[in-house]
Amino acid sequence: MNIAVLVKGLSTLSWAAVIALIVVAISQSTRGKSFKSASGWLIGLIVISIVLTSVSAGLVFIQPQERGVVISAVAPGGYRKEALQPGLRWVIPCAESVTTYPISKQTYTMSIAPAEGQIQGDDSVAARTADGQEVFIDASVIYSVDPTQVINVHIAWQDRYGRDLIRPLARGVIRDTSSQFGVEEIYSVKRIELINAICDELSQKLEDNGLVLVDFILRNITFSPEYAVSVEQKQIAEQRAKEAALTVEQRKQEAEQARKVAEGVADSAVIEAQGRADSRLIEAGAEAKALEMIAAALQDNPDLLTYQYILKLSPGIRVMLVPSDAPYMLPLPEMEGTTGETEPAS
Numbered sequence: 001m002n003i004a005v006l007v008k009g010l011s012t013l014s015w016a017a018v019i020a021l022i023v024v025a026i027s028q029s030t031r032g033k034s035f036k037s038a039s040g041w042l043i044g045l046i047v048i049s050i051v052l053t054s055v056s057a058g059l060v061f062i063q064p065q066e067r068g069v070v071i072s073a074v075a076p077g078g079y080r081k082e083a084l085q086p087g088l089r090w091v092i093p094c095a096e097s098v099t100t101y102p103i104s105k106q107t108y109t110m111s112i113a114p115a116e117g118q119i120q121g122d123d124s125v126a127a128r129t130a131d132g133q134e135v136f137i138d139a140s141v142i143y144s145v146d147p148t149q150v151i152n153v154h155i156a157w158q159d160r161y162g163r164d165l166i167r168p169l170a171r172g173v174i175r176d177t178s179s180q181f182g183v184e185e186i187y188s189v190k191r192i193e194l195i196n197a198i199c200d201e202l203s204q205k206l207e208d209n210g211l212v213l214v215d216f217i218l219r220n221i222t223f224s225p226e227y228a229v230s231v232e233q234k235q236i237a238e239q240r241a242k243e244a245a246l247t248v249e250q251r252k253q254e255a256e257q258a259r260k261v262a263e264g265v266a267d268s269a270v271i272e273a274q275g276r277a278d279s280r281l282i283e284a285g286a287e288a289k290a291l292e293m294i295a296a297a298l299q300d301n302p303d304l305l306t307y308q309y310i311l312k313l314s315p316g317i318r319v320m321l322v323p324s325d326a327p328y329m330l331p332l333p334e335m336e337g338t339t340g341e342t343e344p345a346s
Contacts, residue, residue, distance in 0.1 A: 003088055004059040011052035018045050057093035062086045065104040067150040072096045083150045099154060103147045105214055108166040109140040112222060118162065124222065125171050127178035129186060133227055135178065138219035141170050149210030156209065165209055173202045187221050
């Protein structure tokens with residue numbers, strides 16, 4: 001429970017009681033009744049009310065997330081040199097007053113969305129890149145008041161540091177830093193580098209003014225309509241190029257597959273032809289060997305050929321006609337069962 005609030009409440013009640021007693025006293029006096037017996041209570045209640053009012057005017061309770069700046073009519077410079085720390089503190093009633101400042105994290109947002117930032121409407125940061133393109137940046141600055149610099153912040157900015165310090169500093173740093181990068185670098189390969197550069201610059205400027213930069217959030221980057229169209233067309237072209245490259249790769253794979261199939265067919269044909277050739281060579285070798293054997297047999301027995309010829313003739317042949325001017329192909333022996341010589345054909 002906040003004791004300072006409790007004491008102020010008691011002080012208010014005591015003064016209410018004093019007023020009530022005064023009303024009763026006036027009412028009794030108008031009726032001709034004496035109010036001497038209650039006068040002591042009234043005086044005592046007034047004294048208690050004065051004491052409670054004085055105490056409540058001097059008691060200040062500082063929350064853990066706050067620091068208090070004491071504005072003093074009796075201190076040199078018009079303020080105490082040290083800020084009040086968390087807890088129940090005492091100041092001189094009527095001569096000193098306390099202004100509290102939060103030291104917890106605070107956020108200042110600048111956004112293109114009308115209801116997201118501290119300022120209603122489009123509050124995004126318009127900036128120019130190194131290649132002259134206009135971009136619109138949404139950002140949030142998370143910061144806090146340095147507990148050791150609360151008095152300086154009060155003297156320099158009071159409670160205006162969000163609107164009059166954070167906003168202009170952040171917008172200026174964002175514009176200056178964005179001008180060092182190309183538009184494609186900002187939204188792709190060097191986005192992190194851009195954020196780090198903004199953080200370094202903004203942190204130093206806030207530190208010089210008694211504030212601490214906790215984090216800088218680059219929420220969104222919006223391009224001009226013309227550049228957005230060109231980016232979309234480029235992405236479409238890149239996608240089509242990738243699809244074309246994929247088609248070419250597929251065709252290459254199909255051609256390679258067809259080539260391997262053709263190679264397989266050719267190899268199979270070669271193997272088959274080689275098999276046939278080897279088989280023919282084997283057959284030819286066998287035939288040659290058989291002919292050699294036949295030749296050797298004929299050399300030893302010349303009549304064997306005539307005998308084989310006769311075996312080939314039909315068993316019913318009795319007469320053969322041959323040209324009169326041609327010699328006999330073979331010296332035919334006499335056939336069994338013939339009654340005369342074979343006459344030559346005339």
